[in-house]
Amino acid sequence: MSRPTxxxxxxxxxxxxxxxxxxxxxxxxxxxxxxxxxxxxxxLGYVPxxxxxxxxxxxxxxxxxxVADVGxxxxxxxxxxxxxxxxxxxxxxxxxxxxxxxxDEVALVRGMARGYxxxxxxxxxxxxxxxxxxxxxxxxxxxxxxxxxxxxxVDTVRANSPKGMLLAVNHLxxxxxxxxxxxxxPADTVxxxxxxxxxxxxxxxxxxxxxxxxxxTDFTFTAGRAAxxxxxxxxxxxxxxxAVICANDLLAVGLMHELAAAGLEVPADVAVVGMDDSELxxxxxxxxxxxxxGSAERGRRAAELLLARIEDNDRTPRRIVVQPxxxxxxxxx
Amino acid sequence: MSRPTxxxxxxxxxxxxxxxxxxxxxxxxxxxxxxxxxxxxxxLGYVPxxxxxxxxxxxxxxxxxxVADVGxxxxxxxxxxxxxxxxxxxxxxxxxxxxxxxxDEVALVRGMARGYxxxxxxxxxxxxxxxxxxxxxxxxxxxxxxxxxxxxxVDTVRANSPKGMLLAVNHLxxxxxxxxxxxxxPADTVxxxxxxxxxxxxxxxxxxxxxxxxxxTDFTFTAGRAAxxxxxxxxxxxxxxxAVICANDLLAVGLMHELAAAGLEVPADVAVVGMDDSELxxxxxxxxxxxxxGSAERGRRAAELLLARIEDNDRTPRRIVVQPxxxxxxxxx
DNA sequence: GTCGGGCTTGTAAACGATTACAAGAACGAT
DNA sequence: ATCGTTCTTGTAATCGTTTACAAGCCCGAC
Numbered sequence: 001m002s003r004p005t006x007x008x009x010x011x012x013x014x015x016x017x018x019x020x021x022x023x024x025x026x027x028x029x030x031x032x033x034x035x036x037x038x039x040x041x042x043x044l045g046y047v048p049x050x051x052x053x054x055x056x057x058x059x060x061x062x063x064x065x066x067v068a069d070v071g072x073x074x075x076x077x078x079x080x081x082x083x084x085x086x087x088x089x090x091x092x093x094x095x096x097x098x099x100x101x102x103x104d105e106v107a108l109v110r111g112m113a114r115g116y117x118x119x120x121x122x123x124x125x126x127x128x129x130x131x132x133x134x135x136x137x138x139x140x141x142x143x144x145x146x147x148x149x150x151x152x153x154v155d156t157v158r159a160n161s162p163k164g165m166l167l168a169v170n171h172l173x174x175x176x177x178x179x180x181x182x183x184x185x186p187a188d189t190v191x192x193x194x195x196x197x198x199x200x201x202x203x204x205x206x207x208x209x210x211x212x213x214x215x216x217t218d219f220t221f222t223a224g225r226a227a228x229x230x231x232x233x234x235x236x237x238x239x240x241x242x243a244v245i246c247a248n249d250l251l252a253v254g255l256m257h258e259l260a261a262a263g264l265e266v267p268a269d270v271a272v273v274g275m276d277d278s279e280l281x282x283x284x285x286x287x288x289x290x291x292x293x294g295s296a297e298r299g300r301r302a303a304e305l306l307l308a309r310i311e312d313n314d315r316t317p318r319r320i321v322v323q324p325x326x327x328x329x330x331x332x333x
Numbered sequence: 334m335s336r337p338t339x340x341x342x343x344x345x346x347x348x349x350x351x352x353x354x355x356x357x358x359x360x361x362x363x364x365x366x367x368x369x370x371x372x373x374x375x376x377l378g379y380v381p382x383x384x385x386x387x388x389x390x391x392x393x394x395x396x397x398x399x400v401a402d403v404g405x406x407x408x409x410x411x412x413x414x415x416x417x418x419x420x421x422x423x424x425x426x427x428x429x430x431x432x433x434x435x436x437d438e439v440a441l442v443r444g445m446a447r448g449y450x451x452x453x454x455x456x457x458x459x460x461x462x463x464x465x466x467x468x469x470x471x472x473x474x475x476x477x478x479x480x481x482x483x484x485x486x487v488d489t490v491r492a493n494s495p496k497g498m499l500l501a502v503n504h505l506x507x508x509x510x511x512x513x514x515x516x517x518x519p520a521d522t523v524x525x526x527x528x529x530x531x532x533x534x535x536x537x538x539x540x541x542x543x544x545x546x547x548x549x550t551d552f553t554f555t556a557g558r559a560a561x562x563x564x565x566x567x568x569x570x571x572x573x574x575x576a577v578i579c580a581n582d583l584l585a586v587g588l589m590h591e592l593a594a595a596g597l598e599v600p601a602d603v604a605v606v607g608m609d610d611s612e613l614x615x616x617x618x619x620x621x622x623x624x625x626x627g628s629a630e631r632g633r634r635a636a637e638l639l640l641a642r643i644e645d646n647d648r649t650p651r652r653i654v655v656q657p658x659x660x661x662x663x664x665x666x
Numbered sequence: 667g668t669c670g671g672g673c674t675t676g677t678a679a680a681c682g683a684t685t686a687c688a689a690g691a692a693c694g695a696t
Numbered sequence: 697a698t699c700g701t702t703c704t705t706g707t708a709a710t711c712g713t714t715t716a717c718a719a720g721c722c723c724g725a726c
Contacts, residue, residue, distance in 0.1 A: 003446070003472065005711095005712055005713085006712065006713065006714095007712080007713095015675080015676085016675065016676045016677075017676090017677095017712090017713085017714090018675070018676060018677080018678095018714080018715075019674090019675060019676075021713070021714060021715080022674095022675090022714095022715095025714085028673085028674085029674080029675090030673090030674070030675095033674080033675085047443075047444075047446040047447055048447065048712085048713075049388075049447065049448050049711090049712055049713070050447040050448055050449045050713095051384065051387040051388045051391075051393060051448050051449070051711085051712080051713090052388050052681090052711070052712035052713040052714090053712080053713055053714080054384040054387070054388075054681095054713090055382075055384045055385050055387075055388045055681050055682065055683085055711090055712080055713075055714095056680080056681055056712080056713045056714045056715085057681085057713085057714070058384075058681075060384060060449075062427070062449075069413070070409070070412055070413050070416055071409055071410065071412075071413035073409075076403070076404055076406075076409050077404065079403055079404075079428075080402070080403050080404035080430075083403055083428065083430055084430075087429070087430065092427050092429065092449065093427065093428055093429070094395070094425050094426065094427050094428075095412075095416065095426055095427075095428050096416075096420070096425065096426075097413075097416055097417075097420065110380075111380075113336070113380040114380055114381065114382065114383040115382050115383055115384050116383045116384070116393075116395075116425065139336065221612065221615070221616055250616075253616050254616075256618070257616075257618065260618065279554065280613070280616065282554070283554050283583075283586050283587075283590075283613065283617065284616065284617060284618065285589070285590065285593065285617065285618040338681095338682055338683080339682065339683060339684095340682080340683095348705080348706085349705065349706045349707075350682090350683085350684090350706090350707095351684080351685075351705070351706060351707080351708095352704090352705060352706075354683070354684060354685080355684095355685095355704095355705090358684085361703085361704085362704080362705090363703095363704070363705095366704080366705085381682085381683070382681090382682055382683065383683095384681085384682080384683090385681070385682035385683035385684090385711095386682080386683055386684080387683090387711095388681085388682080388683075388684095388710095388711050388712065388713085389682080389683050389684045389685085389710075389711050390683085390684065390711085391711075
C-alpha cells in the first residue's frame with residue numbers, strides 16, 4: 001500500500017481532485033466541502049508531493065547557498081543568518097561547497113538552470129569575467145555576498161573593509177602605535193585585495209609607512225602561524241612591529257600563538273587586531289580586538305534581497321554595503 | 334523565449350523525445366543519433382529540468398541534514414564531512430535547523446513524506462517515544478547520528494563518550510590528579526546524559542569520588558563561563574578541584590577564561606580537558622587537551638550509511654560506534 | 667417566468683521529463 | 697525467399713499536482 005495521492009483523497013471524500021487541491025491551498029470552499037476534505041486527508045494521512053507541486057508551479061521553495069567551504073567560521077555565521085531568514089519565509093536551504101576553483105563556481109551557477117532551487121546566494125572567493133557572465137545569464141535570481149562589478153547588474157551585499165581597516169588603524173594610532181604591520185590572506189582573493197588596499201589607504205591617511213606586510217597562503221589558523229616569521233623574523237630589518245592587523249580572526253589567533261612562543265606579550269609588546277569579530281575573538285586569550293564586518297547582517301540582508309527579487313524580478317538591483325564597527329578587547333592596549 | 338524543453342530539442346534534432354532522453358541518460362544509441370542530439374542540446378543550451386525528472390523517477394537526489402543549530406561548531410564539522418560524501422555521490426544537501434524542541438524534530442521527520450529529499454540524516458538533541466515512532470514510520474530512509482534505542486530499527490552512528498571519558502580520566506590520574514570535577518551541559522540532552530554516566534563510571538573505575546559536578550544551561554562558551562563559579566566558588570566545601578573535565582570544548586574554553594580571571598593557572602593549578610577535539614582546542618590558549626569523539630568520522634559514516642540504505646532499503650540496520658581518542662595538549666600536565 | 671450574475675464544483679489539460687510497448691529496420695540462418 | 701532475432705526508434709502513457717474553463721446551481725431582479 002503506497003502513499004495516498006490527491007486522487008485517493010478525492011475518492012475517499014467523494015469530491016473532485018480540484019476541490020481537494022483548492023481546500024488544501026486555502027481557496028474559497030463551502031464549510032461542508034472543507035470538512036469532508038480535511039477528514040479524508042486526516043484519515044488517509046495524505047501529504048502532498050512537493051515534487052509534483054514543484055513541476056506544476058515551477059517553484060521548489062528551495063534556495064541555494066554556495067560558499068567555498070561550509071566549514072569556514074565566517075561562512076558559518078552567514079549561513080546561520082541566511083537559514084533563519086529563508087526558513088522563516090517557508091524556503092528550504094540547499095548548501096553547496098564550491099571549492100576554491102572559479103570554474104566550479106561557474107558550473108554551479110549554470111547548473112541552477114536545472115531548476116532545483118528558486119534562487120542562488122553565492123559568496124565567491126574569486127571573481128572573473130566568466131563568473132560575472134554566468135551570473136548575469138542565470139535562470140534564477142542571484143544575490144552575491146561579496147564584491148562584483150556594478151555592471152554585472154546583480155544585487156550585492158558586501159562589507160566595507162577599507163572603512164573597517166581605518167577603524168582598526170585609528171584605534172591603534174590613538175593608543176600610540178605607529179609601527180603597524182599587516183597579515184593578509186591570499187591577495188588574489190576578493191577579500192584579500194580589498195583588505196590590502198584598505199590597509200594601505202588607512203596608513204596613508206595617517207601618513208604612516210607599513211612596517212611589514214605578509215601574505216598567508218590561506219585564511220586559516222595554520223596559515224597564520226606559518227606566516228608569522230615573515231613579520232617577526234630577521235627579514236624585518238626595520239625592527240619589530242608594535243601592532244599587527246590581520247585579515248581575519250583565524251590568522252590573528254595563529255599569529256598570537258607564535259607571538260607567545262617567541263616570548264612576546266600581547267598587547268604590551270605587540271597589539272593584535274583581527275577581522276570578522278567571530279566568536280573566536282572573545283574565546284581566545286587574550287580576547288581579540290576585532291573589526292566587525294557584519295557577517296551575520298550581510299547574510300540576513302542578502303537573504304532578504306534574494307527573497308525580494310524572487311517576489312519581483314524587475315526591481316532595480318541594489319548594492320548594499322554593511323558598515324563595520326570595532327569590537328575592542330584585550331589584545332590592544 | 335523561455336527555456337527549451339526536451340520536446341524543443343527533439344524538434345531541433347529531428348528525432349523523438351524518447352531518443353533525446355536516451356542519449357542524455359547514456360542509453361545505447363547510434364553514433365549519428367547521439368551526435369544530432371548533442372548538437373541540438375548545445376545549440377539550444379538545453380538543461381534538463383530536475384523538477385520534472387524528480388516527479389517521474391521519484392527521486393530528488395537531495396538529502397536532508399537536520400541539526401539543532403547549524404552554527405554550532407560540532408555540527409559544522411559533521412556537516413562538512415557529510416557534504417563531502419553526499420556531493421561526491423551526486424546528491425545535494427539540504428540543511429535544516431530543528432531548534433531545541435522535540436515537536437519540531439517530529440514535524441520535520443513527518444514532513445519528509447513530501448518527498449523533497451531521498452533521505453534524512455538527523456542528529457537529535459533530545460529523543461522521545463514520538464520521535465522514534467516518527468522515524469520508524471518515515472517515508473524515506475533515515476540515519477540517526479546519535480543515540481536512539483536499538484528497537485527503533487534504524488541505522489545509527491554514535492560516539493562512545495563513556496570510553497572517551499575513561500581516556501580523559503586515565504590521563505589525569507596518570508598525571509597524579511585525583512580531585513576531578515565535571516562540567517556538563519544540560520543533563521536532559523542525549524549527549525548530556527551519556528557524558529554524565531560516562532564520568533561517574535570512569536571515576537568509579539579508579540575508585541574516586543567526584544569533587545564537584547556542575548551543569549551548564551547549554552553547550553556554549555557563555556554557559557561555560559556562567560557555570561564556573563559552581564565549580565570554583567565557596568560552595569565547593571571540599572576545596573578546589575585539581576582537574577576539570579568538560580562536556581565539550583566550548584564549555585572548557587569558557588571555564589578557562591574564568592580560571593584565568595580567578596588567578597588560577599592551567600594546568601599547574603587546575604588541569605582542563607575538553608571534548609570534541611574541535612579546531613578551537615588547538616586555537617585556544619593554552620591549547621586544550623580534548624577527547625576526540627570523531628565528529629567528522631561520524632558524519633562521514635552516517636552519510637555512507639544513508640547512501641547505502643537508499644541503495645537497498647532491506648539491509649539490516651547497522652549501529653556504528655566510532656571510537657574516541659585523546660588529543661593531549663597543554664591544558665593538562 | 668426568465669434572465670443574468672455570482673458561487674461552487676467538476677473535467678481535463680497542462681507542467682517536462684522517463685519508459686513500457688510496439689513498430690520498423692537490418693541481418694543471419696535456414 | 698522466409699522467418700526469427702536483435703537493435704534502433706517512435707508513440708503515448710505516466711508521475712501527482714495545479715488551474716483554465718465550463719457546467720450547474722441558487723437567487724434576486726425584472
